[in-house]
Amino acid sequence: MITRLEVQETNRMIEKAKLDVRTITLGISLLDCADNNIDALNKKIYDKITKTAEHLVKVGEDIEKEFGIPIVNKRISVTPISIVAASTKADSYVSIAHTLDKAAKAVGVNFIGGFSALVHKGCNSSDNVLIQSIPQALAETERVCSSVNLGSTKSGINMDAVKQMGQVIKDTAINTKEKDSIGCAKLVVFCNSPEDNPFMAGAFHGVGEKDAVINVGVSGPGVVKKALEEVKGKDFETLCETVKRTAFKITRVGQLVAREASERLNIPFGIIDLSLAPTPAIGDSIAEILEEMGLESVGAPGTTAALALLNDNVKKGGVMASSYVGGLSGAFIPVSEDQGMIKAVERGAINLEKLEAMTCVCSVGLDMIAIPGDTTAETISGIIADEMAIGMVNGKTTAVRIIPVIGKNVGDTVEFGGLLGYAPIMSVNSFSCKDFIRRGGRIPAPIHSFKN
Amino acid sequence: MKGIITVVGKDRVGIIAKVCTLLSEKNINILDISQTIVQGYFNMMMIVDLSNTTDDFGKIEDKLVELGKSIGVVIKLQREEIFNSMHRI
Numbered sequence: 001m002i003t004r005l006e007v008q009e010t011n012r013m014i015e016k017a018k019l020d021v022r023t024i025t026l027g028i029s030l031l032d033c034a035d036n037n038i039d040a041l042n043k044k045i046y047d048k049i050t051k052t053a054e055h056l057v058k059v060g061e062d063i064e065k066e067f068g069i070p071i072v073n074k075r076i077s078v079t080p081i082s083i084v085a086a087s088t089k090a091d092s093y094v095s096i097a098h099t100l101d102k103a104a105k106a107v108g109v110n111f112i113g114g115f116s117a118l119v120h121k122g123c124n125s126s127d128n129v130l131i132q133s134i135p136q137a138l139a140e141t142e143r144v145c146s147s148v149n150l151g152s153t154k155s156g157i158n159m160d161a162v163k164q165m166g167q168v169i170k171d172t173a174i175n176t177k178e179k180d181s182i183g184c185a186k187l188v189v190f191c192n193s194p195e196d197n198p199f200m201a202g203a204f205h206g207v208g209e210k211d212a213v214i215n216v217g218v219s220g221p222g223v224v225k226k227a228l229e230e231v232k233g234k235d236f237e238t239l240c241e242t243v244k245r246t247a248f249k250i251t252r253v254g255q256l257v258a259r260e261a262s263e264r265l266n267i268p269f270g271i272i273d274l275s276l277a278p279t280p281a282i283g284d285s286i287a288e289i290l291e292e293m294g295l296e297s298v299g300a301p302g303t304t305a306a307l308a309l310l311n312d313n314v315k316k317g318g319v320m321a322s323s324y325v326g327g328l329s330g331a332f333i334p335v336s337e338d339q340g341m342i343k344a345v346e347r348g349a350i351n352l353e354k355l356e357a358m359t360c361v362c363s364v365g366l367d368m369i370a371i372p373g374d375t376t377a378e379t380i381s382g383i384i385a386d387e388m389a390i391g392m393v394n395g396k397t398t399a400v401r402i403i404p405v406i407g408k409n410v411g412d413t414v415e416f417g418g419l420l421g422y423a424p425i426m427s428v429n430s431f432s433c434k435d436f437i438r439r440g441g442r443i444p445a446p447i448h449s450f451k452n
Numbered sequence: 453m454k455g456i457i458t459v460v461g462k463d464r465v466g467i468i469a470k471v472c473t474l475l476s477e478k479n480i481n482i483l484d485i486s487q488t489i490v491q492g493y494f495n496m497m498m499i500v501d502l503s504n505t506t507d508d509f510g511k512i513e514d515k516l517v518e519l520g521k522s523i524g525v526v527i528k529l530q531r532e533e534i535f536n537s538m539h540r541i
Binding site: 253 | 510530532
């Protein structure tokens, strides 16, 4: 029988340490919506999403109430639109973005992901149309998220697309300059993107997936931080054990919510994503966990090692707690969404290069980083290429979600609001990579032996 | 279906009585109660059986929260599974 202390522990995690289920994301396949008429396609997409996700928000809220665990977001991911819309031969997919936005509003989800293309080896004509539609689509819609997979360990890096995306990010920033270039917060580029990721902006429903599937993203940096406060000064074994045990508990809650949601919606359960996702709220920060481990500030020497052990032990604990683990699964290190990270930037303890090093061992990559609005498209492509290379060579997912804030410079701050938070503009290395990016073509896949 | 009720707040006369009256009105059976009072603070946990109640889980929870507010304590009702999944392998 459950004891009072156990009940108290759980409720303390929820009330004091901000334990929550970050997202229930319903993945919906739109493959059967394909049509050569774009208006007919739009109608089919709208109908399929609103029908499949009709009860999603209600079920999420019911579970929240019955178990007393906040479920922060209910979201939808769909098949990459470049695949779904290929047969329309249309020259713009902006109307589809509008349809997705409308459907998201109709069912009450706060984001819908999948305005995406997978171009790690090359762009087909539909991929090109999608990529060209991104700046306008993100400016004219509110809830649509877009992602492009630019590289993979098996196929290398599509440098033509890397070059193109530098410009697309810049154009998206310009198109949304009145709102501090917020369009870029809804756009991410990947290497080795997972097909079952429930987190935005990179969620899409992979082609290897079922018709519809429930993926759940858990969270709880605050819980890990609180647990580590109890083991101050102890050795690494104790530290790792504590992270593992906490991750296990957090994930079990996610697993329960996922099972319940799947049963009530009559949609199969896909995966639990074990990511520790921070929010701008005080005490919900990855940076603070690393500092609790003994760093004066995140960014200090030792940061990468601390992050590596955090990430690994979150996975070790989480894997035992759930039958199916997937998505990104690890610690996120966004800047604007993490109070501790923002402070580290403000005090000059962390820079873009250290963040890049940290992405070698964390789950995603350069995330929610605001840079000066006059950064050139080539430089953005260079930043992307570096990050893609880390993912490709290490066989892991890496991503870039970077925001060149038009009209702002180092020393300024940008406010995105809500879960997206605020960020000081970070400086970018000013030496040029123009001639490197302009070469064009593809970086071949790396060798998988002689690992050094 | 089993639920866990927690009541936390400043101690006063009649907390248990009021909670139990509400539960009995809703045909909810109490399986276990444990409580402590530390420095005037009341802390109670109840395990209850909700299988014979005809009311909706959410509504019962709302009623309990309302009752808590009227007597100055915080009352929560949660399904037991969340604690089982977190603390039992």
